[in-house]
Amino acid sequence: MLATPQRLLFASAVIITLTAAAVLRLQHLELRPMHTDEAVQAAVLRDIWQNGKYIYDPHDLHGPVLVLSSFPLVWLSGAEDFESLKETTLRSTSALWGIVLVAVTLLTGRWTGWKGALVAAGLTTLSPMMVFYARYFIMETPLVVLLVLFGLCVARYFETRSTKWILAGGIIAGIMHATKETFVISVAALALGIVSGFLLRKDRQPEDGFLQFLRPGHLALGFAAAAIASAVLVSFFFTRPSAIADSYTTYLNYLDRGAGESGHEKPWSYYLQLIGWKKMEGGHLWTEALTLALAIAGAIFAFAPGKLSPRARFFTQALAVYVFASLLIYSAIPYKTPWSIMAPLHGSILLTGFGTTRLFQVCCCLPARIALALPLGLGLWHLGQQSIRTNFPPGKGEAPIYANEARNPYLYSQTTTRLLSKVVDTVHEITNLHPDGKAMPVTIIHPEFGWPLPWYFRSLTKVGFWGEEASREIPEQAMAPVIIIDEPWTEALSEQLADYVPTYSNLRQDSILVLYIQSDLFDQLIESRAK
């Protein structure tokens, strides 16, 4: 434990760190256009809020934990209905999870040392990737928080052998399952880390068998707790029991998706480049190489001979194996999305905290410590700068990066700002001219229903969504004053749309939408803009 003056210093540092985490995560949440995944989660929230029902989809969408956790903020925001709900409210939920992540990082101090935990908390606070995805209404940040808590419960269990820790760990595992099914990758890597930690233990007696180490009875208790917690959530408090089986059979879908052609295939080095060194258009460089380098130092200290308590040795060795294994597994899976690597990155941040404090211990003289502190300080400053650039409004003479996929490596299939200016704003402008106002019929013909347009048109009462069935001929009932169509489908529909004026806009960088406005309405629009 720390001495009293050190405790005060530590407490001050914790307050500063948590404040910085809040500042970086809670400001300017409205800037970036809604990502498809965010809009889809918002639609799940609408179903629970308006209809009181949740239907687990084994093909997509994941579990309900993120959405359920957003309700306290939704109620606090004063939003009376889905229409008045704002992006900032939804994203604040993830941001709060991000602040909690910084807090739970501090809890690892029991094993990596309190100073190491503080360094890790600081890095979690400033890490551009951790900040960026804590501002998305997606389940990655909650998943990392739960994973850290699960790891801490497991670590405490192996220290105390108390069933309360295995129960707590089981419940958290169940909640993770109901958050995002891919948690099994991290848990498998963690299990590998624990087994490695056990095998490498120097104080292990020959009679300490593996089964004795695992204690099958306790393990079964943990699994049962996980199964129950998960079942409660995915079945939405047992209102839809079939979802429980679906939440397990869903892995067959994920296996297909992970190995098959999904359009998300990337080379094995994708994640390493993303964390280590990513040069983007306009000369923008993004790097968390400092974290990677110090994590390697942490891993070396974990395995190198030296004075280290068995508890710290076990934890850091298991952590190092977990980070390596999870990075390896994620890199080996062809299906890659940038946010998937958050869990291994946070693991390496924990190792970084440990590695940094050990480095300071090795550098016993003051000049050496200053020589170490200077690049570390510069590195932290650079991480903070990157976080500000990726999320905040640009300063004078700077480009906005928060929605520019060519310059911001953390953006992926991002909705363009042009969609808002060219399509969304125009449609709302037209509703002011149309006699039906918000009840003006709008048709969207798109293979994926034009997400996130359902979010942006939530205040319109007559929006019809059509898929492939309308891609060759628009049905009579789908003809509307405003029709939005996926560009590749427009050629076949051109005759039906002869009386419409098209406006093109990118939905995402690789996907174009065409907004068709009935010509007389278009003339009214031109006239209104001339005034």
Place this chain on the structure above:
Amino acid sequence: MTACRFIGMKKKPPVIATCLSIFALGAAALPIAHAKDPNTDTATRDTITFIFPKEMFQGTPAPVKRANLEDAENYVPHKSVTVPAGTKNLAKDKPVTSSDDFPIIGELAMVTDGDKDAADGSFVELAPEKQWVQIDLGKSADIEFVMVWHYHKNARAYDDVVVQISDDPEFQKGVKTLFNNDHDNSSGLGKGSDPAYIDKNHGRLIDASGSSGRFVRLYSAGNTANALNHYIEVEVWGK
């Protein structure tokens, strides 16, 4: 449609009569060709031959789709133009102002520095959505045409391109629009009927013959790749 129908003749004339007619028309036109016409007289006309920067399309081409988009394959760039003698690029090294005083990349002076290359260090990047650059020619001039290179490192079309000239630096009065492809008046400068086009190394020639003004202002509102605005070079030819 045949030529006969075009001029309203119901019956085809005999071949010999047609040949005679053409000959007669040619003979009648002969004196005109020898007349002192300031538009064709080589003593009062210069030919400007353009030297284009090298083509630099790089990277995976992003799809370029716009309403009224010109067919890039069929567009034949002007390799040379004939203009009144003494016509020169009046914009060279002239001061440039902009709606964005602090460009993201480069400097406003790059717009008129004579460098038409697409490489980094040769273009100025302005803030997203509707922005303009304005060139002060120093005094009112008779302008023949404007040449503009937005960006030609990869294929993209700029949105709502509007080119105007005026003697008023605020563009409140005496404004003449030379080019406007804002098909839905989203920039609020009026609906334009000019085509959207993909920027290439040969730039875009915008006819201005018969126009005069001291200031040339060019608007754009992002492009098919992103919401940003770029200029490599603008030339204003006149005297």
